[in-house]
Amino acid sequence: MNQPRPVFFISDGTGITAETIGHSLLTQFAGVDFDTTRIAFVDTADKARAAAEQIAAAGLRSGLRPIVVNSAVDAELIALLGESGGLMLDVFAPFILPLEQELGMKRQARAGQAHGLVDFAAYESRINATNYALTHDDGVDLDYDEADLILVGVSRSGKTPTCLYLALHYGVKAANYPLTDDDLESEELPKRLKAHKRKLFGLTIDPVRLQQIRNERKPNSRYATIEQCRKEVARAEALFRAVGLPSLSTTHTSIEEIASKVLAQFGIKKHMF
């Protein structure tokens, strides 16, 4: 059997930048088996030496040169990591010089800064949005005046994780409203939603997939029968069409993609935290 190729995501901060770009790079080499390890907060020479030893050991063990996706910015730390013998991919390095030239200034190098210090205002907007999503989940609280947007769909169509993702990443206040059997009897919007039509976005899902998800949650319930799922989805989609709601199928769409498309639909410019 082939050994997997060792890959290390190294950072002087959380490692999220290194892991995000590294993961995107690796998916462009389908069929290769990678063994990924994250080493975060490498912000001293000692930690860089320890990381380099760990990388070198993985190379010896596997007989394959490790790939090091590195977002640490300090030259000394980078040099120490390079002693591992791994293939160094420094994620910021290629872009610093062109940016310095364009902006007419030197970047400020400081370990760990890439992810910034905590901005209390930004933190609060994320936390407030998260609390909002939690209290306006599944129609629990129906006061939607404060909502930036409201996701509408049948139970288990992906509303809750999308709302939480929008809150945690963008500080967007997203409520969600589950379409009940009663709601689905007509092709009109439920009364409580009518005043907020411009904030609504529909989520739909393939009935077979929905049935799988519901069956995991409530095995052998009526709720999880394929007939019930088919009926609810067909009616929800008919409702979206009848009232002209923008909508999206979540069946083959990741949470990130749903969130991204919803933001694009509403032209929400908030940047990611």
Place this chain on the structure above:
Amino acid sequence: MNQPRPVFFISDGTGITAETIGHSLLTQFAGVDFDTTRIAFVDTADKARAAAEQIAAAGLRSGLRPIVVNSAVDAELIALLGESGGLMLDVFAPFILPLEQELGMKRQARAGQAHGLVDFAAYESRINATNYALTHDDGVDLDYDEADLILVGVSRSGKTPTCLYLALHYGVKAANYPLTDDDLESEELPKRLKAHKRKLFGLTIDPVRLQQIRNERKPNSRYATIEQCRKEVARAEALFRAVGLPSLSTTHTSIEEIASKVLAQFGIKKHMF
């Protein structure tokens, strides 16, 4: 007044990779005012042309050359975007050739693939973990056998958003337990936590900051007095020390950093979604 420098995060997918690395790059140039715009799902020549026009217009308006952080991989799309006249920073380009050489194969170029198709198993692990976090939030459900870890701390110390972040991004099942006045009367672990000591991680926070957060939530309550916050935090920290729990102050720490440090503490290797 100076015009802000226009910056565009362009992607053939969600734009998360471009935005993550772009944002990290920009923070290295403190003091520059940037006006950032995300254009996601640029996966056709028409969309690339429209994006290029939008970029060029921003350049004209501001009188400053736009910066384009681009994660689209198709050469034709990149060329069209380049016609905007912006400074092109292609986030994958510098790393593809070294990776191709190291792996002895060509990468597979396909628009939008960087973020992959949806992997149902991964999706399910995120959703299940999110449901777990929601049902095991603030001591609602006390069955911790399934938990990967349990965050412990006083009310509003940052437990809930961290649990949700761990669930959405890593598929980690994180429960949280709020320390009540009763719990804080002794320096022993609450009975329900004793059996799970190896899964526990303490969160603490500066009492002045805690007071601010609580006061926003319940203005002028006893809960939000500085005396109450000081007392709870001091006792929680004493408890962590007495029973030897690993802990972290969330005062100056972003959700990403808390999550990262918690994963490192438990040696959880799950990779980011």
